[in-house]
Amino acid sequence: MSLPLIAAIDPFTSPSSGLSPSTLSHISQTLLTVTPDTLPQALEYISAHTTTQTISVNVTSLLSTDAIHSLLDAGATRLFATYEQLSTLQPLINDDSRLALLLDTAHTSKDTIVSAISDTSVGIYAHKVTDIDAVAAWLTEYGTGNHPPVYVSFAAQPALADVVRIAKLAAVPILDSAWMTVDGGEGLLGVAEVVMAGVVSDREDGLVTTLVVDERGVALGLVYSSLESVRESIRTGSGVYQSRKRGLWYKGATSGATQELVRIDADCDADCLRFVVRQKGSGFCHLETATCFGAYTGLSHLQKTLQARKESAPAGSYTARLFSDAQLLRAKILEEAEELCDAKTKDEIAFEAADLFYFALTRCVAAGVDLADVEKNLDKKALKVSRRKGDAKPKFLAAGEKAENGKSAPAEAPKPAPAEAPKPAETPAEPLDPNRPIKMKRIDAQSTTPEELETVLRRPAQKTNTIMSIVTPIIDSVRTNGDSALISLAQKFDRATLTSPVLRAPFPDHLMALSPETKAAIDLSFANIHTFHAAQAESEPLTISTMPGVRCSRFVRPIERVGLYVPGGTAVLPSTALMLGVPAMVAGCSRIVLATPARPDGTVTPEIVYVAHKVGAECIVLAGGAQAVAAMAYGTESVPKVDKILGPGNQFVTAGKMYVSNDTSAGVSIDMPAGPSEVLVIADRSANPAFVASDLLSQAEHGVDSQVVLIAVGLDDAGLEAIEEEVHKQAVALPRVEIVRGAIEHSVTLRTATIEEAVALSNTYAPEHLILQVENAAKVVEGVVNAGSVFVGMWTPESVGDYSAGVNHSLPTYGYARQYSGVNLSTFVKHITSSELTEEGLRNVGGAVMQLAKVEELEAHRRAVEIRLEWADKQKENASS
Structure with a gap:
């Protein structure tokens, strides 16, 4: 089943009058009506958009076969033609499934139609109908079996019910883009409503099974769609689906693995949608694999590997050399092409073809071209009706003849010198071989320049802007909606069903049920961590007289309220709870709040509950990610607000901590920035x-x-x-x-x-x-x-x-060890200073204070000293008199 065709009326001179090309691309099919005057613009439009849209062309106004020929070569998928044009076009195209016959007043009888398209794949086009009932009756008689497609356009804007009626009769409605809207224009047809017009569901909830694939057609996963999710997906140009439990699902909103929508279409019997997307980030699956069916293989896996190498190629790797040395890459492509031509057996041909694909794809990736681009061009070439003879260029033909005769063919480019041949672990077959050696790259620091060493040791860049754009709405939601947001986000991200976002102390014994071995290990670790951090305590205040009558001191006070983030999900991390909770307890923090994601049943791993009990935590916030950080930073109905947030986490936790620490209204600090371990x-x-x-x-x-x-x-x-x-x-x-x-x-x-x-x-x-x-x-x-x-x-x-x-394992990463300490007792305390002066002290230091205040033109500062000294002088005068 095909989705409705959208007619783009005059997209060449007034593109704003209809839907944009990007919106047209999402719904897969576009119809252009071309006249002799608009032919040049049509050719330009088709060439530019044929790799993203299926473009049909109404050529009934064109008399020239050459003009129609040029449209086909540009990439037009289907032609809507008159009865007179049909006999000329059928031999030209040699594939009559690319034709649809326009019904007109001279050829409307059923017998004439059957005669014209008998034993062909030519479709039928009912143009600008006014009597929808009559067309529906004819379609009913024509049937819904396996026959060429039927297209129906309307003389005036139809009602949505008429569009649905035509679509359910196995015809493809054609709709003027001027009648349609993405954002809900009054009196217009919604694009999503039209897209879903002929789609059916046998589910009680009405959701439509949806297969998500990449541009190469590789299945990423199975989801569900609704009218609302399709509408939102088209509006945003991204992957938006309907979760059966959590409502609209904006794919990648928290993980960063977003999707750019390419197009939506349906299967043959209209009970399954297909979303074609460009997947971003780690992959489609929540397990951070490329697909829900496992990792990419073959050429797709090779492409991902090469793209990763281009982004951050390991220093000294062979692929890095290929990206930086165009001559070497050229030579290797020519070399491997020759070896493929010389291969004899099936295994040899497959082996050499794999090598050639590796180098050819490296060339593509280096230029920003991916396999989908290559395949789109193959499809576009298949649509061409003009064919050149296809002979090889003379220099290659001569080389082939010499090689065939057993003579050495002249090399197109020299092979690279063997002195810098790649190591066995870096051969072109590496990305395809999961059994390749797990081996570190070797660099001789003595023969490497400081600049090269800096490059070798450089950490990968962190894409903070993208992450922040995802994190900010989450934080705003928690700040605005409090507990209800936490409960909703727990369901959405952790698949956890909660009645309350907080587990309060005292914690029930059954939530801390541990094996004796695990409890003993936690107890031993607790004791050692406690001993080491207690030894860091400052037992006495620092007090010193800087001059007679001037006494300065510094003393320690605990940070009152601390929030400790403990990563969770599928992992069990009691060690992190210990490393954060024990020094907080030793420091004397009066309120200790833990936060960790809940499991699907709403509980927390017993190891973490046991540690929370030992360190005296008042509650455990059942949340992960940026939402946990926001809850502790701003507080909710159930979550106490804290003064400092500590703990490791993924990029979303880190971004959340950075956000709230820069928000003065939160009034919260963090331990340190973080990067990969x-x-x-x-x-x-x-x-x-x-x-x-x-x-x-x-x-x-x-x-x-x-x-x-x-x-x-x-x-x-x-x-x-x-x-x-x-x-x-x-x-x-x-x-x-x-x-x-x-x-x-x-x-x-x-x-x-x-x-x-x-x-x-x-x-x-x-x-x-x-x-x-x-x-x-x-x-x-x-x-x-x-x-x-x-x-x-x-x-x-x-x-x-x-x-x-x-010792503590919460440590600075990403080079921050130059400026930051790891978590220690001082992390949980603050130092307060005090000054205490006598009259003698103020006289000793007052002159300097007044002079510096005068220099800085802060007169009130200067007067604060002067007034006291003047008062003291008067007191003495009165006493002596």
Whole structure:
């Protein structure tokens, strides 16, 4: 079943009189009426839009076969023609499904029609009908079976009921764009209403099954649509669907994985919609995969890999060389084309074709062209009726003849020198091979310029503007609607059904049911973290006399109300609750509020509830993401407002924290900015390769964006290969191997000659976690200037800091270790200063104060001292008299 055709009336001279080309593209089919005068503009329009729209053309006003020929070559999909034109066009097109016969007064009998289109695929076009009842009767007689399509246009704007009536009789309504509106113009037909006119649903709720695909037709997932969601999708030009539980679903509104709508169409029996979209962000699925049916494969997977490499190519990678060296890429395309031509067996041809596709697609991606663009051009070429002979150019024909005769063909371009051939792990087949070695790139820091090293160690850019545009409406909703917004957002984002957004202390025992082993592990970690942070307390105020009669002091007071964000969802993170809750308790914060996403049944993992109980939290906010941050920043009916928000989280949590900390009306601060997790390991010849690999992988498993760096001090190739073998061996045994593979993909090994060079590089990078697997590691710590936390020696894996050693694991990332400390006791307190002066003290310091106030022209400041001193002088005078 085809959706209605929309007639674009005079789009060449007055495009504002009808729907815009972008809106026309969303509904898949467009009809242009072309005259000799508008032919040039029509050709331009079709050429520009044929890859985004299915464009039919009414050519009944054109007498020239050459003009019609040019429209077909430009990409017109279908021609609406007269009876007289039909006999001329059928041999020209050689595919009569691209024709529709215009019914006119001379040829309206059924016998004439049947005779004209018998044994063809030619459609029928009833033009500008006035008697809709008669057309409906004729369509009923014609039937709804498997026959060429019928098109019906109207002499005047029809009622929506007439459009529905025609569509249900298996005809395609043709509607003037001037009759239609996207935003609800009075007396006009809504585009969404027209699109849904012939669509049916057998569901009780009336929702229409909707298949979401990318531009290549790869299925991303299955959703549902309603009239309201289709209307909103067309209005916004984005993927908007109807959730069966949560209402309108703006795809990617919180995850950033938005969709740009390409078009909407329906299947053959009109009970399923298809949304063609350009998927943004991590992918369609909530599991952050490209599709709900798993990751992309084949050419689609290769394209995604190349696009990622173009955005942030790992330094030293082969693909990075191809993007930066046009001559090398050209030579490789020519080389692989020749090897494909010379291949003999089925396996050889497939192997060489894969290599050629890799280099050809690299060329496309480098120019901003994707597979959908290529396929659209293939489709466009298929519509052409003009064909050139197709002979090869002489230089290639000669080369082919020589190769066929067993002679060496002249090379079109020299092959690249073998000195810089890619490493085995960087061959063109890599992106297609899930079993390729999991291996870090090697860079020799001694032979690399400072500028190149800076590029190697640069973190990926964070797209804050896009994230903020998603986060801001969420924060506004919570700020305005309070608890009801939290309950709604929990259902929308976490699929959790809540009656209240808050779980209050005392927490019931059944919510803290843990195994004895888990409870003992939490208790031990709690004790160590408590001991370490309690030792940081300032037992006495600082008091000092800066001069006679002037005493200054500084004393500590806890921040009264703190909000602690603990990431949740499918993960269980009691360690983060401990790292934030224990120092808050030690500091003496009077109100501790935890926030973590609820599970679908509305509960929280018992480990987190148990930690909340141990640290004395007054409540747990059952929310995640920016909505949790907003609730704690502004407060709701049930959520207490806090003074400071702390804790890690994804990019939406981070954006939410940055937003509220800059909003003076919130009056809230945050712990620190955040980025992806990081580890930097410095290892020398004394390091155990298995230990080094385990430390690298323990950070790589956090996420594909984790930053993993190894600095190898004085290691030869054999030493590095031992570590690389361990990385691969241990990685493939991990349950999160694909995440590890993604992180290692952009990780790097830097080779240095001395420990001093290694520490200098580490200080430049300023890692979140610094691991020293070197001789005299404790001595090396003296040179560390920038790091979140340091792990000293072979027996100190980073994981002990994450859980139970006692140090805090909430640390600065993204290079912020240059300016920020990790969470500690001071994070939860504030220092207040006091001054206490005697008369002697004011006389000693008053002259300086008055002079500086005079310089700054702050007369009231100066007078505050002067008045006191004058009063004191008068008192003395009175006493002496």
